[in-house]
Amino acid sequence: MKLTAVGVDVAKRVFQLHWVEPETGEIVSKQIKRAAFLEHFVNRAPCLIGMEACGGAQHWARRLNEMGHQVRLMPGKVVKAFVSGNKNDVADARAIWTAVQQSSVKSVAVKSEAQQAVLALHRMRQQLIKFRTMQSNGLRGLLTEYGEVMAVGRSALNKAMTDVLPA
Template sequence: MNSTTTVVGVDTAQQVFQVHWVDAETGEVFSKQLKRVRFLEYFANMAPCLIGMEACGGSQHWARRFLEMGHEVKLMPGKAVKAFVSGNKNDVADARAIWLAVQQPGVRAVAVKSEAQQAVLALHRMRQQLVKFRTMQSNGLRGLLTEYGEVMAVGRAALNRGMKDALARLAERLPAMLIDTLREQWDMLGKLDGQIAQIEQRLLAWMKQDKASKTIAQIPGVGLLTATAAAATMGDANTFKSGREFAAWLGLVPGQVGTGGKVRLLGISKRGDTYLRMLLIQGARSVLCHAKESGAWVEQIQKRRPSNVVAVAMANKTARTIWAMLAHDRQYQKDYVSLKPA
């Protein structure tokens, strides 16, 4: 962005959008409310400018449309914009805060994703929701059966083993309408299994065609879900300056508080994408549990730190490896050692 570029702050919504910008030559402040049908038309008649928006629902769609028009777009986390809201919170104040935030050098932008990348992430979200429904369904069935004296061990396998016999015993003394409903709810678990498996097959088909996903799937602890989610979430790896910055963006580094020159490290910051961070940590746990040789680096950490800290450290290393492979277009090398440039 140069000094002559017009900066526009946009507060998006479903039907009414608020726009805020200042004319660089006259200093005149423009604060307009636009209907959805006139929104793109307003920017189509403007010279190329920098448009700032919060990274919220629908912002990726509008960002892609603005880029097609030749504008520059910067999506920002809502937390970064909130600091610039003064007075009462409303659409006018939000648009002005976005206009201020987009001009700050320290505010990190959220990558604009393609429709294909967003489609992959949509599959992940739907799968995550189905898994949650399946867990709720299973726990609900187990709880209802407990009310009638049928107690089962924790886990889906135990439920499948004991459900048929439990329903047969309960059918001797309970109304048929309840038994039929319980059987239908049990069958629903199988349907959820099928839907989840179908989504995973579609993700697998996409991974076979996507170079980035296939590349990072070679890393130990990175499977189908992690590879596709990481490639789609990151977008362009060159958006980040280093693997350390990417790991920090995912919240896999310690938070810190400090004053008077004294800094105290806390637990991980948990910023960024919760879902991808969870996948990386679970993948690290799998490597630590099943790898025959974890390596000298991990063994040294295990001697002095708790298992959860070791898993997060491993996930941090995996995130940095993902960035390095995509940013430098390299294949995974088990014994690769990075060296600082001379």
């Protein structure tokens, strides 16, 4: 059975859909509000739905998969190659529709909520490490202005700080 391909441009309030009706060949370009998005697909025959892998796409992909649809998330760079004309929601949905039908286009795996939670924790940890490094480097730079030069590295900074700070 050949699935109907649907291109979805995900946005904050309104999603743009693009597909071709298999029976009539009619090209359909439709705007759907976020609240009605899942309603639109709940009673449809299984579709091949393409979306750009962006914020929120993993959530929508999981929900659509639960309904029996097949979802392919594609990186933005890949989709951009298929955009013709000015960049807008309609053109993006059409480009996604074109890209999802190409078997050579690489897609991003749809992650479970547990996988996404682990990735979020790793991302937050990396941000905290980056922030800590920025603070250490800033402090090291400020103390250099007062004649206190310290070696690079967190442990060296911690050791030197005990010598610099009054008891």
